[in-house]
Amino acid sequence: MVPTSSYHTLSEDGAPTHESDTLGSYQYVKSSTTTTRTRTRERLRNAEDELKRLRYNLELQMAIASNSRYHVENLHYERPLALLPTMPDVDERIRELKFNELQAKREAPRRSNAGLFKAICSTDLLFLIDTTNSMSPYIEAAKKQVRSIVNDIKATFLDEADVRMAIVGYKDHCDSPNIQFLDFTSSADQVLSFLHILRATGGADAPEDVLGGLHKALHANWKYKTKCIVHIADAPPHGRTSHNLGDRADNYPNPGSEPHGLQLAPLIDLMIQRQINYSLLRINHSTDLMAYKIFKAYTAASADCTLLLTNKYYDKTHSYSSGRKCSLSGRLLMHEAELGATYAALRNLVVRTVTSSVTGTAARYLSRANKPDSKLTIIEEDEDSVPQVEDSSPQWDTPNWFDETISLNGFSPDVTVHGAHTLDNMMAHDDHITMSVLDLTIHKRRQPFAQGGLRLASYARTAASTNRYVVKSSKRDSSQLAELVEGMRCQALCKLFALEFNALLGNQHSIDFIVTACFKGKSEESPGDTCISLEPFIEGNYVKYNNNTGYVNEDITDESNRAAQAFSHFTFERSRGRFLGS
Template identity: 25%
Template sequence: MSTPSGNNHRREADGASASAVVANVSKSAKKKRRGAAKTDERLEAFHSLHANMQANLATVRSNLQRSYSRANRLDLVLVMDCTNSMALWIDVAKREMATILATIQVDHPQATVRVGFVAYRDFCDGSLRLEIQQLTTELARVEAFIASLEATGGGDGPEDIPGGLDAALRLDWQADAKCLVLVADAPCHGELYNDLGDDHRYAAEILESPCIQGQMRELATRGIDFAFIDIVPKWTATMLAMLEQAYESVLPAHGNPGLFSVVPLDNMGDEIKFAPVVSHHSSAVLLASQCVSVFSPALAPSTPMPSAPLPLPLAPPRPPTPEWSPPMTILPLDWNGIGMLDAVSAERHTLCLGPGSMDWSAPDLRHATHATTLRLCKVPFARGGMRTAHGLVDATVASPLVAKFYFGRAKATGYDVRRDVETQTIAKALASAFTMATSPGADFLYACWYTVDGLPAFTAEPFMDGDYRKFNNNSGWTQKAATTAQAFSHFTWQHTLGQALVVDLQGVDGLWTDPQIHALDKTLFGRGNLGEEGMTRFFATHECNALCTALGLPPFDGPDPMAAPLPLAPSEDEMRCSCWLCGATYTRTHAAVVAELKANDGCDVHCDACTALITATTSTVACSTCNRPVTFAAYRCEMEGEAPPTLCMGCTPPTLPTTNGGAGGRVGDAGGRRAPLGHGAPWFPLH
C-alpha cells in the first residue's frame, strides 16, 4: 500500500527526472545555436580559402608544368667493374643495353633518357683504369662504347670503386631523375671496407683515393638514386653497410629522400635478371621524380640542382647506432616460417574517432593500448625509399599483418608512426562518407602501431595481396586511370569545407593505404602536409571526371565552391573493406556497406566476426543523471579503449579533442549507436 511518504519520494524523483529532461532540452537548443553560428563561420572561411587558392592557381600550374618537364628526363649512369672476373657481366651489358632503354621508354613514352657508362678497373691498369662514356641520348654511341670494352686487369682482390664513382660524379648530370647503378663483384680498397687485404704497393694510391663515404653523401645530396648489383655479397657486405649509412645520413637539396638499394645477383643464371633490374629501377626513379617534381614550395622560385661535384670530405665512418635497424637483405614472405618464430610481448596502439560531431580542423582521436604477443620476421620482404615491410602475426588479431619500419634518413628526420596512424584513421573516416555518397565506394586499411622492447616503434596494417597501384601523390601528380581516387581527393576537400584534402592514394581494388593529408593546420598529419599549397597543387592538375559530376562537386575554377549533391542509388557492385575494429579485410556489396554505415550514423563498418561480438556483448544501463537508457557493447569499448558509459549523450559534458590519448566515457546513446562523426550534411560537417 502506498504511503504519503512514498508518494512524496516518487513525486520528488519524477520532478528531478523532469527537470533533467528540461535541462537536456535547453542544452540541446543552445548546442544547435552554437552549431549554426559555427557553420556560418566555416562557410565564410571556405569561400575565402577558395578565392585565395584560385588567385594562386595560374602560378602553381605554370610551376608544375615546368617542374614536370624537368622530371620527365632521366640521367642513367652505369658504373661497372670491368676486370677479368666480370667478363660475363660485360657481355650481358653489351647484349641488353637496347632492351633496358626500350623498357624504360615503354613505361615512360614521353621521357627523355640519357645514358652514361663508366668502366673501372684497378690502380695497376694504367690508361685502362677508367674508360668513360659521357651522358648522351644516342643509344648507338653507348652500345658502341660498351662493345669496345674488354674484361681485363685487376690487381689484388679489391678494385678502384672510388675512382669509378668520381668519374661518374663528374659527368654532366642535368635531369631531375638521376640514377647511378654500380655493378661489382669486389669491394673497394681500404681495411675499413674489405677483408680481402690490399696490396701494399697501392698504399699511396689508396691514401689519395676519394673517400667513398663522402661520395655516397654527395650522391644523396645531389638527389642521385643509388643501386648496387651485388655479384658476390659475402665480399661486399662490410662496405655496403658503411655506404648505406653514409648515403642515408643526409637529405638531398630538394628534401625528398633518395633511394639506396641493393640487388644481389649471386646465383648461377642470375645474369638474365640484369636488364629487368636496371630498367625497373630506372623506371621507378623516373616515376618517383615525376611524383615529387613539385615537392618544393610551388609559389617560390625554383632553385636548380648543382651539377658540379661537391667536395669529398675525408671523414671517418659514423659510429653505429645502438638502435635496431632493418637489414638490407630481402627474403620472400613466408607465413609458415613466421608462425614458427618465437613470440614476444608487445603493446598495440590504436586510435578511434571520439563520439560527437567531427571537427576536421581538430579531430578527436582516442588512443588505446592493448597488451599482446606477436611473431615478427625481422628480415623484410620489401624495401622502399623510407620503410621496410615485414610479415607479422599478432596473437589477438585474426588477420596476418604487415609491419613497416622507418630506416635511414626517414627515421632520423622525425617521421612519426603515430602521425601515420592518425592520417590513415582520418582518411578512413572520410572514405566512409565518400562511400555513402557514391558508387563505387572506397576504404582505407585499418592501421595501428606497436611498441616492443628492443625495437623502434612501427606501424602495421592487414596484409593485402594484389597489384598495388598509385593514383596520385601529395604534390599534385596524377595517373589517367584513377577516376575514383581523383574524385575522392576532390570530395575530401569539399566534405571538410577545405580543412583537409586526402592524396597520395595507392592500393588494390579501391582499398587504399599510406595516404597523406594536406590540412590548413600544418601541425597535423606529419611532414608531408603541405597545407594550402598542397591543396592548390592538387587542383592545378585535377580535372573533374564523371564521378565528380555525379557527386555534384563543382569545378574548382568555377565561381562557387559549394556542392550540389545528387541522389545516391546504392549499387550491388562489390567493394573491399577493412574492419574498423580488428582490421580484417572482406568484400561486401556497396548497398550492404551503405546500409551498415547508415545504421551506424555513418561512423564505421565491421567484419562478421566483430559484428557478432558487438551483438553478443551489447547491454543497456540507465544514465546516472537522467535515467535515460544508454546502450553500449563491451567488446567495442574494449577495442576502442573506452570505459563503459554512465551518461547519455545529453548529459555528457562537452570535451576537448584528445589527440594526446586517454579514454572517453559514453560510447552509446539510447539508440545503441555512437554519435555521427560529422556526417550531418550530405557533403560536409555542419555541426
C-alpha cells in the same frame, strides 16, 4: 581535395599523437590511421561520442532558435559541452569559410603542368662497371641488353621519357688506362660502340679502383631530375674500412693512401647531395662492407634503402631502419640486388632501379611544387627556430599543468551517418562532406611534446570534458583555417574509405581514422588569431607502414602491415585512380 596519405596512427605532417612516436614525413595532406585494438577503439568511441554530444547540443540550439518545441527536462546532459552558435551564426560561418577557401585558392600561385611528366620521367642512367679480368660475362651482358634496357624504360613511361646513358669502366691503379669514360648520350649506338671497346683485363690485388670510378661518375654531365648509378662489381674499393679482406690483400690499406687520395665517405656524400640514386648489382660477398657503408650514409639522408638478406651486415641495418625518419623532400634510392653468377637478370634489375628512382623524383618535385610559397622548397630548422620539446609524461590530472587557455570557434565533420552513396558523393564534391560549427574553450600545454616538419603537437583538454586531446599548431604564422579544413575533409574521406574496406574484410583487420576538428580563436597568452586542429590523444605503440613517397615497411611481415598495404591499393581502385591513401 588532394590525394591523401595515411600513417599508422600518425597524422597529417607526421607529428605523432603521443609522446614517444617517431616523426614522419610531410608530402601532401596527410591522414592518420591505426589498426584498432580494444583499448584504442574505446578511446576512439569516447572521442566520437563527445562529438555526437556536441552536435546534439547544436541541434538543440538550432531548434530553440527556430521556436520548435523542445522539452529541456528530457535532456541527458547536466551541462552544455560547448557554447553553441545560433542558426543564423552557423550559416554565416559556413559562408565565410567557403569564401576564405575560394580566396586561398585564387591567391595560390598557379604552375603550368606542361612537360611535367616528361621532365620527371626522363632519366640519366650511368653504368659503373668493374672491367677487370673476372667481369667479361657482365660486359657482354651489357652489350646484348643495352637496347632492350633503353626501350623498356621508354615503354614504361609511355615513350614520353628521354633516357641518356653514360658508362664508367674502371680497373686498378696498375692498369693503363685504369678509367674509361663515355659521357651521357641519348644514342644507344654510341653506348654500344663504347661497350665494344671495353675489355675485361687487368687488376692486381683483390680491391679495385672503385673510388676512381665513382669520382669520374660524379663529374659526368648530369642533366635530368632522375639520376641513377647502376654499379656492377665483384670487388670492393681500396682501404680497410671498405672491405674485410685484410691488409695483405690490399696494396693501399690505409684510407686515403691510394694514388689519388680518394676515400669512400666523401664520394657517397656527393652522390647524396646531387640526388643520385645508387643501385649495386652484387656478384659476391666481397662488396658487402662497401654496400653497408653506402646504406648507412643514404639512410642517414632519409633514403629508401635495401640490403640483401644475404649481405653479411644485414643484421646491423635494423637499428637504422627502425628509427628512420622520412625526408620532407622525398626519398632517394639505395638498393642492393643479387646479380649472381649469370647476367640473365641484368635487364630487369636496371629497369626496376630506374622506375623506382622516378617514383622518388616525382614525390620530391610534386611536394615542392605544391607548396604555397615557391621559395619554401623545404623548411630548414636551425637550433634557434626549433622549439624545445618536452619529453616528460603528461600530467593530465595535475591542476594548472595546462598553462594556456584558448577560446575557439571552428568546424567538425559529420561522419556518423554512412549510406550506400555517401563515399561516392564525398569524392564527387567537398560540399558533400558536411560540417558542424562549434564554439570551444581548451586548456593546453604551451610547450609541445613533439613536432613534425610543419606542425607542433601539444597536450590539451577541453574545458567541458575530461577527454584527452592533442592540439596541432602550425610553425608558420601565415597558416589559415582554410588549410586545416582541407586536411579535416581528407581525414573524413579516409574514414569512409576505411568503413567500406572493413566491411569487405569482415572487420578481420580493421582500419580506422581518427576524427579531427579545426578551430580559429584567441589565446589569453598571445595576441592575434590562432589556428589549430584538435584530435584525440591515443596511447600505444606506433608503427609507420608506408607513406606518399613510395616507402613501404618491409621489416614487418604481420597481418597488420599487409592490411595497411591492401588499404592503400583499395583506396586507389575504389576511387578509380582519383585518390590514394598510402
